[in-house]
Each structure stands twice: as structure tokens, then as C-alpha cells.
Amino acid sequence: MSPTIMAAVALLYVAALVYLGFRAYKNTHSTTDYLLAGRNAHPFVMALSYGSTFISTSAIVGFGGVAAIFGMGMMWLTFLNIFVGIFIAFVVFGRRTRLMGHHVQAHTFPELLGRRFDSRFIQAFSGGVILIFMPLYASAVLIGCARYIETSLQIDFQLSLILLSVVMGLYVVVGGLKGVMYTDALQAVLMFGGMVILLAFTYGKLGGIIPSHQALTDLPKRIDQEYQQALPEVQKIAPAGMGEAETLGWLQARLDELKLVKTMDDSKKAEFMAAHPDAGKVGALVKQYPQVVNKVAVTGVAKAGFRGWTRFPTPGTNFFYVLFTSIIMGVGIGVLAQPQLAVRFMTVKSQREINRAVPVGGIFILAMIGVAYICGPLSNVWFMMKEHGGVISVVKAGGNPDVIIPLFINDALPAWFGPVFMLTLLSAAMSTLSSQLHVIGTSVGRDVYEKGILGVKEHPRAVLITRLGVFLAIIATFIISVVLPEGIIAAATAIFFGLCAAAFLPMYVGALFWKRMTKAGAVASLLAGFGVSFFWLMFIQNVKGKLPALLANSLLGVPTILPDPIFGIHWNWVEAIMVALPVSTAVAIIVSLLTKQESPDHVRWCFEGIRKGAPTRSR
Template structure:
């Protein structure tokens, strides 16, 4: 990086200092267990919206998915539409209010605790906690890797030092300040992300000759699509792939549906609804959350696609070729090649904010799941502040160990996987639970278990992207996948979620009909 290292280090230290000060303020306001776990149920609408958005958007959205847009084109903008329509409007208005009401009514403090109390069975709390502890550490490790690799390159320090230092700084304010500190720092980091992405969009359009000229140039590059991508259905960076082609299935089922729907049942996001004092706070949060998500994902996907224009005009190559075939390197290469020196630092802080805001919420969610929902189940969930702090430390250490053992190129994939798992396991039971007056306990258990099991089975044995990397299907059956096309490119969510929903609804209808007959 061409920026003066001294300036970089000073700005990073200022950023870290502000983050720790906000964490300290959260610590000072954390008196009771409910403060630690739910921010006292009295968060400001702007804090809720920025915390929700910053937690939702990690390095995967900016770097990982931005690189995917550079490779597959503007079709990824449909994910922005889903993020706003489903992840903000539907989530806050349809699910957010009911979640807040159920949380206040039952006294639930975590997502698994909410599920257990809605369905009046500790088993659901336990099952939900297990699923979180199985799936979330991998996602957390991937986010850790993204932040650490960026710090390693930018600050010229070893990867291990960057990883441990990054993990410890986030852990400090999460462990001592709880959810109040997490939400305060999320809001600050969200503001930095908003500034950084706004500048990125403006400068990009300047570099490609303006909005109209840039998009016309992108559309005119369709004949430069690599043969490997064209053979899988890609038609250009400014158009959708051929309907039913492998790339179309990947784009729609894994990226758009997997992330767009999966956001509705992410435990670390659902808890944000329970921090609101009243429903009006959630209505107001939508006014901030919608534009924030638009700027985060919309800008990342637009800029990602337009990097093809920039690199072709300046290097005679499309983006993926300029980055040496590495999708995750496109956005960092573009920033370091095209942007002014000062913005390189701003963007570094933007990525740092994206990673830290997501990471802090994951730490908090995993720690409380371990202590409240597994170890302390049935003891009003929150046994003590100290116990929950220890839970966060344990899960932080586990995540660091996983991050040291895992490769660095899994951020975007891990995001889609985790969100798909959450939707398949939690969404049907969660939706029925917050809306039904008599939700089916057996249905929730069957739906949750079947959704998680089918998702894992499909991931391991059928979906090529994961099955090939894991190698379990190859080892057990002698084949990378047990089914052929098109099943190998259809995301596990598309199969597991409908089955989970059918199971939930079937039990709900059957129990309701039995109840009606008994009354007659």
C-alpha cells in the first residue's frame, strides 16, 4: 500500500480507541444480566437499525460478494432487493414487532430461550443452542480470517498476530460491555461503513466516465465473458444468466435466496428486535435500516461489476483476470490500484468495521448460547454476568483455533451456508411461534430437526460446492455427489426449507383439527 504507514497506524489506533471507549460506556451501563444480554430492552431506533445492519453486513458482502459481482455481474443486485424487502421491511415489520412482543411477554433473553418459551419446552431451547454452536463458529472463523488477512497486508504484521489481536480487541468490549457495548460499537462502525461506501460509489462512477457511460461500457463487454462462464450460462456482466443454467442456479438459489431469506432467522439479528422498548422504535428503525442496507450491498455489487470496466480500460483485462483468478482479491486490488491513498485507509476502516460489527455479535450470541441455553438452561437463562462473560471467552478461543486451521477463501460461501442453515432449521418454527396462539410443540421440534438434518445431508452429499471441498461423499460413496445436475447446483436451502415448512404446517394443522374435534 502506498499510504504512509505512520498515518495508517495513527488512524487505526484512533479507531480502536473510539471502539474501546464505546465498549467502556456499554460496560458502565451494564448492571444487570438483562443489560448484558438484551441491552436493557431500551435501545434507540437508530442504534437498533445501525447495529442490525452492521451485524448483517460483514466483509463477505463488501469483499466476497463484491468479487462475486465482478465475476458474475449485476444480477447479484437482486440480492439487494431481497435484503431490503425481506431482511429489513419484512423482518422488522412482520417479524420484528411480534418477536419483541413475545420476548417481553415471556421474558426471553436469547433466541433459543425465546423458542423454548414460545413452545413451552426446554428441549427446543437446547436444540436451538446446539444448532447455533455447530454452525456459528465456522462463520465466525471465516469473518475472523477476512479481518486478519486484511490487517496482515495493510499493517505488515504476521497473520497469527493480526488474528489474535483482532479477536482480542473485539472480545474485550463484548465480554465486559455485553450487548449494550456491541450495539454502541456497531452503530459507530455502521456510520464508518456508510461513509466509506458512499465515497467508493462516487469515485467509481467518476473513474468509469459517469453512471450512463459506465453501465453502457459494462453492457458492451458481453463478448469478453470467459468461455468457461459462457458455457455455464453467463450472458454478460450487465444481464442475467440464462434461465436454468448452472450460474443462474448459483446466483438465485445460493446467493439471492440463501442470503436474502436466511437473514430472517439469524439468532444474532433476531435478538436486536427484543432490545426495543416499543413497536414504534422498530418502525423508525426501518427508515434507517433500509437506506443503510441499500448503500452497503447495492454499492458493493454495483462497484464489483463496474471494476470490469475500470480494469479493461486501464489494463486490458477483465476484473477476475486482473486479480489472478481470485474472486476475493478483486475489490482489494481495485481499491489499491484506483483509489487515492487516503481512501485506502478509509476503506480499510470500512472493512474493519464490517468485520468487527459482525464478529462482536457472533461472539455474544455464541457465548450466551453456550451458557444460557445449554449449561444454564432452566435457571432463568441468565445465571450471572461472569458466567456469560466466560462463555464469550470460550467461544472466542474456539473461533480463533478454527480460523488458524481454515483457509482464507471461504467468507462468502460461509455466509451463504450459515444463513441457509438458519433459515432451514429455524424459520418455519420461528414464524409459526411468534404468530400462533397455540403453536405446535411437536411440529417445531420435527421442523427444526428435519430442516437442519436435510440441510447438512444435502450440503455433504449433493451440493457440489461444499461436497467437493468436504470430501465426505467421495470417501463414503466413491463419488463427489450422489446425484447429478441440476441438483448439484441447487442450494440446500431450496430443498431443506420447504420440507421444514411442510413438516411444521402439517403438525400445526393436525393438532388444530384434533383440538377442534375434541371441543365438538
């Protein structure tokens, strides 16, 4: 598809966003309008906004590519995202969050926690955590989106960053949460359409649901058979007397040399190839027999626990820890305490809206995450066809999982799907980003400045201060995107998810469900969750099972301070949430039980909204 048509479609899309932002601006008159969309959001708009904020481009392209490597075991995350992220979040947390939030007149997630525990510190500290870490997370989304625009519309990366910031600035700063939610809903519809088409084409082209799954299940066997066919040719060039494992190791080493050569200039290339004649022979071999690379790749990941695309990895292996603790538990559970999502429950006027939002949210997440985690693994079946390369997806993508889904779409879907998928991805990124910017802005204005610094209940210029906060959030996110290396930003995103779960979840659950939880218990849990999470990510955890822990690497020169297994567990592969969340939960319970109960009047007041469903008394 030509860039001109893509650009025309993108312009139409931007015009629609700006129009919705303007509509929201016309309907925004008060703080509640700006912060909570007037507490009058339509259930469809609320559910779609929740869903599209939940799903960013990385959930589709990044995690879809990861699923092409890990396989369909990732479907556990789909299940958790629907069951925990939608059903439990809406039915169990949504009702209480909305009732308590309305009753204590909270406008932001930190404000809800601060008022429940009658603590300015909790509100300001939580706002501060959001203020420091969310711009890093937001810049990861912004960079992903700008990189996509760079390749699809052929617009310079820096210019893409500026354009995105300006467009979002227009509708988030002026339109507030109404602007964010209106545009989110439009974006959700585009995302839904794009992903359903993708699923239909994928299953259609691969012969239907069961045949395509069966082909994926049979793939490791097929890879082995094809390798056996090429084995006589391999044996001709491999050193004599090697067993299969040794031969595959030798091939892997030669393929690594070939990868290295690609990064060299021409003069060095010739010199290197002359010194490594075997690399040249292997290069010629894999041109004729690409299936050899498949066998080498699958053998490599099998050592890390991979057993096939439709089988769960071997327990206790690197693949198992990454899939189970980071992806499934970290993302699946972490979503419950995301401030930009929890605040959505306070935007509707009654439980009926939340009830009606549940099916919309469930179907939406299935169509997003489910499709990405089905199509990612199935892309292997497609690329294994001789006419599409005869190699598995990760080989086709040169080892970079981020390009698997775009490659698959370019190769397997008709040309007209290009602009549709571009809109799907732009929508996914922008809907997440706009909500992040809104939450950062409200944290600056409402939680940190008004409550933390001024200590006032309601500033007369609250909307203006928050607009300024959102504006500053956009500028900060833009600067971070330009200045900081992408590695640090990726680590910060993981930190943010871990922090939200470990620092906020026990306090959030206690705030809504446990009257005995005290201010001291909440503060201790917040600090313990933050501290343990931060320490774990900085000194112990190798994010994605391989990246060095940031401070352990820079201060001590080691990838982790816990390289060896303890009690048979490789702790450096375990996600921070698995350690920090139990610690912060235990701290919350123990400190609450050891400290004096909060004033019964205050606790009664906080729970009054939930008890009656219709509060009667102000304070």
C-alpha cells in the same frame, strides 16, 4: 499509503472501540443490560447495529468480487436484503418478536422459541446448533479480517488473529450487547462513509451512471471486436484448420499450462516450456494482445450460462443456479432467521423505535450491498481501459474474485481512500464478529448451560456465566481459525446460513403468527430442517457450483451423490435452503395439524403481548 499512517489510524480506531466498550460496561448492571442492551436501545443504534451485523467483509469484498464475475443480476440480492431483510423483518417480524419476546421474558432467540413452545429441548437444541456452527462462521469472518490486516498493516497473520481477539474480547466480554451495539453503530457510520465515497468515485471516473452502465453492457461486444483485431496473430500460432470455438479451447489449454508453470521452480519451468513450445508462443501473444485472454475467459463462463454483466444468466445453467438459488434465495431469505439479527428486535422499548429504524436500515443496506454490487461489475469497465491493463477484472485478479475490489480500490481511488477503506472493512468484519461472539456466549450461558443442563429459570450468576460464555466463544473461534483448513470453515458458513433458514424459519414464523402450531410440530420442523440441510450440504450440494460435497467426497470419493439432472434440474447446484426449507415448512404444518393443540392458556399467554401491545400478566 504508508503502513505507519495506516497503523496510526487503526490505533485510533481501536482506542475508540475500547472507550465505547468501557462506556457500555459502566452502563451494564443486569442480565437484561448484558443480553438485550437494557431493552432501551436508541433506534439509530439499533438499526445501524442490525445493518452492520448483517454486512460482513465478505458481503463487500467477497460478494463484490463475485458480482464482478456474475454481473448486476446480483442486484436482486440487494433488493431482497432491503425488502425482506429490512422492511419485512422490521415491520412484520420485528413488532411481534419484540412484543412476544418481552412478554415471555426471553433474552435470546432460542429462549423465545423455547418459551413459545414451552420446550427446554427447542431452546437447548437451537442453542447447541448456534454453539457448534456459529464459531465456524465467526472464524471465517475472523480469518478474513486478519488476512486483511496482514496485507494492509503488514502484521503477521497469527498476531493479527490474537490482536483482533483481544480487542473484541475487551469490549464484548465486558460491555455485553451494549458494548456490541455502541461499537456497531460507530462501525456502521464508518462503513457508510467509505461505501458512499466508493460509489461516487466509481460513477464519477466512469462518466456517470448511465454511460458507465452502457459501457458495461457493451463490454462483451467490445471484447469480441478486440479479439477479432488480434485474430490474425492468433491464427499465426494456432494449429491450422481450427474453427473459432476450437481455437479458443486451444488457447485456454495453453493459458492453463502457463498458469501451471507459475507454480514450478526454475529448473522445471525451463524443462516444461521446452516441452510445450506453444505455451511460450501464447504467452508472448497475450503480452502484446491482452484482449485475447478476455475473449477466452468470457467464452469459458459463457458455457456456464454467462451472457454479459448486465444480463441475467441463461436459465438452467450453472451460473443461473448459483446466482438464483445460492446467492439470491439462500442469502436473501436466510437472513430472516439469523439469531444474532432477530435478537436486535428485543433490544428496543417500543414499536416507535422499530418504525424509526426502518429507513435507517434501508438506506444503510443500499449503501453497503448496492454499492458493492454496482462497483464490482463496473470494475470491469475500469480495468478494460488500456491504461489500466486492458483486461476484465477476473483476469486482472488472476482468477481470484476476493482480490478484485481491493485491486480496484488501489487502482481507481485516490491514496487517501486506503485508510478509509481499511476502516470500512475492519468495521464490517468486527461488527459482525462481535455480535456472533455475543450470541455464541449467550447460547452457552443462557440456552445450553442454564436451561439445557441446569434447567433453571434464572441463575443468580447469569451475567457472570454469560461473560464466561463469550470469553469461551472468543477462545474457540480463535482456535478454530488457527487449526481448521479454510475450506471446511467456508463450507460451515454455508451450512450455518442454510441451517438457520431451514431449521429456525418455519418455527419462528409459526411461533409469531400461527397459534395452532404445536410443540411437536416445532420440534419436528427443527429436526427436519437441520437434518435435510445437513444431508444436502454433506452429500449433494457443490457449494459455489463447484466445491465437492464434504462427506460425499471423503466417504464415497465422489463430488456429489446426484451428479446427473433429475426432472431436468441439476440438484447438485441447488442450494440446500431450496429443498430443506420447503421440507421443514411442510413438516411443521403437517405434524402440528396431526398433534393435539397446545394448552389454550399457554398459547393465550404467549400471544397476549402481541394482542394488547402492552402485557399485563406475568407467569
